[in-house]
Amino acid sequence: MNADEFRVYGKQLIDYIADYLENIRIRKVFPNDKKPGFLRELIPGSAPIDGEAWPNILQDVEDIILPGITHWQSPHMHAYFPALTSYPSMLGDMLSNAINAVGFTWASSPASTELEIIVMNWLGKMIGLPDDFLLLNNDSKGGGVIQTTASEATLTCLFAGRARMIKRYEKKIAEFDPAELNARLVAYCSNQAHSSVEKAGLIGLVKTRLLEPDNNLSLRGETLLKAIKKDRENGLIPFWVCATLGSTGACSFDNLAEISAVCASENVWLHVDAAYAGSAFICPEFRIWLKGIDKADSIAFNPSKWLLVHFDCTAMWIKDSTALHSSFVVNPLYLQHDNSGLAVDYMGVRLARKFELLVLSDKRFEIPAARHLGLVTFRLKGENALTEELLKRTNSRGNIHCVPAALPGDIYIIRFTVTSQYTTVEDIVKDWHEIKIVADQILREVEY
Numbered sequence: 001m002n003a004d005e006f007r008v009y010g011k012q013l014i015d016y017i018a019d020y021l022e023n024i025r026i027r028k029v030f031p032n033d034k035k036p037g038f039l040r041e042l043i044p045g046s047a048p049i050d051g052e053a054w055p056n057i058l059q060d061v062e063d064i065i066l067p068g069i070t071h072w073q074s075p076h077m078h079a080y081f082p083a084l085t086s087y088p089s090m091l092g093d094m095l096s097n098a099i100n101a102v103g104f105t106w107a108s109s110p111a112s113t114e115l116e117i118i119v120m121n122w123l124g125k126m127i128g129l130p131d132d133f134l135l136l137n138n139d140s141k142g143g144g145v146i147q148t149t150a151s152e153a154t155l156t157c158l159f160a161g162r163a164r165m166i167k168r169y170e171k172k173i174a175e176f177d178p179a180e181l182n183a184r185l186v187a188y189c190s191n192q193a194h195s196s197v198e199k200a201g202l203i204g205l206v207k208t209r210l211l212e213p214d215n216n217l218s219l220r221g222e223t224l225l226k227a228i229k230k231d232r233e234n235g236l237i238p239f240w241v242c243a244t245l246g247s248t249g250a251c252s253f254d255n256l257a258e259i260s261a262v263c264a265s266e267n268v269w270l271h272v273d274a275a276y277a278g279s280a281f282i283c284p285e286f287r288i289w290l291k292g293i294d295k296a297d298s299i300a301f302n303p304s305k306w307l308l309v310h311f312d313c314t315a316m317w318i319k320d321s322t323a324l325h326s327s328f329v330v331n332p333l334y335l336q337h338d339n340s341g342l343a344v345d346y347m348g349v350r351l352a353r354k355f356e357l358l359v360l361s362d363k364r365f366e367i368p369a370a371r372h373l374g375l376v377t378f379r380l381k382g383e384n385a386l387t388e389e390l391l392k393r394t395n396s397r398g399n400i401h402c403v404p405a406a407l408p409g410d411i412y413i414i415r416f417t418v419t420s421q422y423t424t425v426e427d428i429v430k431d432w433h434e435i436k437i438v439a440d441q442i443l444r445e446v447e448y
C-alpha cells in the first residue's frame, strides 16, 4: 500500500468505524450462534502467498470476523467491566502508530518520556493523589508510569516491594541469601481481590494469603494485622499487601484507612488495585474510599475501563521509584544517557442505580452485595441453579450479555455492569425486560 492508497483507504476506514459505532445497537451484542473453532472453517490455514486488496480484507472483517465478535461498545453489553473507547482515543492511537517511537528511555525518544510524566501528573491530580505520588520536580521520588494492564501493575509493584524488603535484609544480615529470604516472604489480599494478585504471588514465588473480608466484602485492618502477626510468629516475613478498591466480583471496597495504618506500622508495601473504580475518584464524592492513600506505596487504575481511552492502558503511580528501579535495574551501554534534571459524564453510575431500582421492584430477585458505582450484582432468590439458568438462557438469546461471579458462602450472582457510553435509560429498561422474560419462563417451569 502506498501513501496515495493509504489516503483513500484510511478515509474509507474512518467512515467504516464511525458507521460501526453509530449503528452498534443493531448488532447482536454476543455471537451466541458461534461454536469453538468456527473461524478455522472460514479462513485458510496458511497465510496467502499473494497479498489481498484492502477492500477485500475489510469486507472479510465485516462478513467473517464481526459476526463472531462480542461487541463491547454495545449498549447491551453488561459483562465484565467497561472497555470504553472514543474517537479522540482512536485518533491519538493512529497518530502514535504512525510516529511509532519506542520510548523505553528518555534518550530513545525524549518527548515520549516527558509527555508521559506530565500527563501522569495531570491524571494523578485529577483523582486526588497526594503529591508524593507525582513527579513534580528534580527532588520528587514518586511518579506515574503507563502500564499495559492492572495485572502487570500489580506484578510490578509486588516485585518493587520484594526488592525493598530484600534490600533491608541485605543490610542487616552478613551472609545474606536472597533465595532463602524469598521463600519466607508473604503477601496479603482479600479473597475478593482479582485473580491477578494471586497470580503475581505465584510468579514471584511468594506465599499469598487470601484473607476473609467482613460482611460488606471489605477487608479490615484487624484481619490483616492478625494474619501478619501470626506469620511473623512463624518466622515468615510479611512484605506486601494489595488493597482492592472496586473488586471484580461485586465492586466492594477494602477499608484502605485501616489497612494503610497497619501497613505503615508493620512496614510492609501497600499496593492499591483500583482497576475499575479508580476513574470514579475524579469525582470528589467518591474519594471517601481513597482515605489512607497517603500511606500507600503504589496505586494503579485502568483509564481503559472507564475513561474513554481504549484498551489497554493502566496508570500506575509509585511513591518511591527507586524501589521500582532497583528491582529491574540493568544498565547496558546503549541505554545510558545523561540523567540530570527531569530526564527521566460521568455516565454509568446513574444508569446502574436505575437498573438496581428495577431489580428491587421485583420481589423474585435480590441484590446480594451493595451496589457501588456502575456495577449491580443480582440473582433470583433461592437455589443457585435458578440464577445459573437465568444467565445461561439470557446470554444464549444474544440480546444482552452478562457474566457471573461467586460471593462468599457459594452465592452465585450475575454481574450487570453499565459498560457502554451509548447505553440509555431506555436500553436499561429494555435489558431488564429481557431478563424478566427469561426469569418468568424459568420460574413458570419450576412451578409446574
Ligand code: PLP
Pocket: 081, 148, 149, 150, 151, 152, 194, 196, 244, 245, 246, 247, 248, 273, 274, 275, 276, 302, 314
Ligand atoms: N483488578 C481488578 C479489581 C479488576 O476488576 C480487574 C479486571 O477487571 C483487574 C485487576 C485486571 O485488569 P487488567 O485486565 O487490566 O489486568
